[in-house]
Amino acid sequence: MQKSRKPEILYLKGVGPKRAEAFKKLGLQFVNDLFSVYPRDYLINTSIRNLPNHHDKNVIICGKIIDKMMPRRPNHPTRIAIFDGTASVESLIWGNTFYRERQFKVGDKYLFWAKVSINPYDRRTQLDIRDHKKFEDTDEELLKFPLIPIYILSSELKKTWVKPLTLTKIIFNAVRNHSQLINEVLAEDIVKSNNLLEHKQAVLRTHYPRREEDIEFARQTLAFEELFFLQLVMALRRKSIESEEKGISFQNKGDKLEKLFNELLGFELTSAQKRVIKEIYSDMKSLKPMNRLLQGDVGSGKTIVAVFCMLIAIENFYQCAFMCPTEILAEQHYKTLKQYFDALNIKSVILVGGQKKKLRDEILSEIKNGTAQVVVGTHALIQETVEFKNLGFVVIDEQHKFGVMQRAKLRAKGFNPDVLVMTATPIPRTLSLTVYGDLDVSVIDELPKNRKPVKTALRFEEDRLKVYGFIRDEIKKGRQAYIVYPIIDESEKMDLKSAVEHYDILRKNVFNDLRVGLVHGRLFWYEIDDAIEAFKNKKLDILVTTTVIEVGIDIPNASIMLIEEAQRFGLSQLHQLRGRVGRGAEQSYCILMAEKLGDVSKERLDVIAETTDGFKIAETDMKLRGPGEFFGTRQSGELKFSAADLSKDMILIEKARNSAFKLVEEDPQLRKTENQNIREHFLINYRDSMSLIKVA
Ligand code: ADP
Ligand code: MG
Helix, strand or coil, X not given: CHXXXXXXXXXXXXXXXXXXXXXXXXXXXXXXXXXXXXXXXXXXXXXXXXHHHHCCCEEEEEEEEEEEECCCCCCCCEEEEEECCCCEEEEEECCCHHHHHHHCCCCCEEEEEEEEEECCCCCCEEEEEEEEEECCCCHXXXXXXXXXXXXXXCHHHHHXXXXXXXXXHHHHHHHHHCHHHCCCCCCHHHHHHCCCCCHHHHHHHHHCCCCHHHHHHHXXXXXXXXXXHHHHHHHHHHHHHHHCCCXXXXXXXXCHHHHHHHHHCCCCCCHHHHHHHHHHHHHHHCCCCCEEEEEEXXXXXXXXXXXHHHHHHHHCCCEEEEXXXXXXXXXXXXXXXXXXXXXXXCCEXXXXXXXXXXXXXXXXXXXXXXXXXXXXXXXXXXXXXXXXCCEEEEEEECXXXXXXXXXXXXXXXXXXXXXXXEECCCCCHHHHHHHXXXXXXXXXXXXXXXXXXXEXXXXXXXXXXXXXXXXXXHHHCCCEEEEECCCCCHHHCHXXXXXXHHHHHHHHHHCCCXXXXXXXXXXXXXXXXXXXXXXXXXXXXXXXXXXXXXXXXXXXXXEEEEECCHHHCCHHHHHHHHCCCCCCXXXXXXXXXXXXXXXXXXXXXXXXXXXXXXXXXXXXXXXXHHHHHHHHHHHHHHHCCCCCCCXXXXXXXXXXXXXXXXXXXXXCCCCCHHHHHHHHHHHHHHHHHHHHHHHC
């Protein structure tokens, strides 16, 4: 086959079997694979005379060592003087002294990667050397370029003594000598209509930019390509769901909806709620299986929307499943839902881990024989032992806590049921399009009218007594308060310590006249649930807690939240926590207690204090922490981009998405001749993600 004739990295100059093995572990086997390694940064290629123009920058210098001074102490740097024909400069080399000293020979010529700095004593320009490489004649070629890429080195490569400049050279040679292997990956009209470079041009300019503008222009093309193929996966997946066997068309309307809205709800739906209900309902009526994401900020009233949908399914004689990420949430939701369903004569059950066998068996048989019309639960719902009679509608709450596979498993319990996934974690649009790009999206972008925005303030240790006084005053008025401690380190039970210790102090010394309760993650869920129930029923004034209350708890009379060590929390997490207050008509307060803050922490907490707009907060969070952090480690692997940058490439994502969806509309099998590049590139690089996605 043609493929086996692709040249391997193994045969490149300077590689050899050991290094080739290391490259292979990184997924780089063929020379082509090196083309798509994206530079981490670029070094300015300059002369020593020009160094003062590049303070604080990373540069590449080619010169001879003309002097060398050994360090006087082991932890001092080696000093060398470098001369390149234009001037000389003193340079520092930190690190293994003995090794350095022997390695550098006066009179020899080297390439140096260095950072330009200023000697604090005599104010002269100097270099901090990061890496060096003996000069070879072939380096002349490399030095013709004004900017030299430098790549991220993995520990695999370090083990085989590949150093940064060596890697630069390996990739440089690969691109230079094998550029005939760079094939176009897109179709011509996509390249043209999106104003991109040809793939080959983009690769060449990325690895050998002739001027600074080349880099960004080329990056945009490569980023577009990455995003395009990701969206292509989404588009193909969407197509395959659509062309699957038919789903369920929920036609009956029944009289329960009327009853819900006219008799049971104590409020009028917001217009955003009405709109999303319409969107969902039209999906449910159609035969196409629904896959919809419902986004709505905390407190925007998603639960009632879910109740609406479940009622429709029930009126059509189907069962519903409602899956939550934690047992506490399942229990809380179950109570809310049960109130509605009991009043409507609908049987609901809860299935979670840790239930007694007898009870569990009973519940399982009710699910199987169809008596249980609504099943609320945790991932206990997706275990093999759970069999539904006719599951027709699935709600997944706090979707970002579940993986794609779990979503798929629950869906497989029915026969193409409609699926509604709900999230209160506002996701920046860039992310939702890349992670949930296969779902339709409905957004509740309005809070119920009776809400007053939560007043948020940043306070420090010296304000503590005042803060306690304030809390006491509010409680006297009949309100309740949460006091939240961070989970410092899950493995070391530190959260327990800090919450428990402070609970004792608060209960005995600070608020000894008030009723103080405690919940934390190491209690059994029903203990947590008891405490939350007591708080809900106003048997407690203050609930001391860790982040176990982060999602879903709904207690409108609790109007104060004090968050300790607020600087330790992520922004989105703070937003979620704050969402526990401001759920009733009273003015609510969120007090962020922090230690002395650095600039970044200050900027972060200021965002929280200034806005209650979850989307704005999420965007900032992503900018400050990056998409990987934002999603937690498990999902970050799916977001491995090299050229694309989710925090700034919104426009590119939209363009890539439009092009990909249009393509799949016109040529679902990618059979047309003009799409052969795309097909080939897709099959080589994305087949795996496709099969992963097929099961979902
Ligand atoms: P979330 O979107 O965070 O899940 P919930 O569904 O828990 O929000 O709703 C928060 C609170 O607001 C609940 O007490 C709910 O009964 C109430 N609620 C929902 N919709 C409205 C509305 N349109 N008007 C007033 N209160 C509402
Ligand atoms: Mg909710």
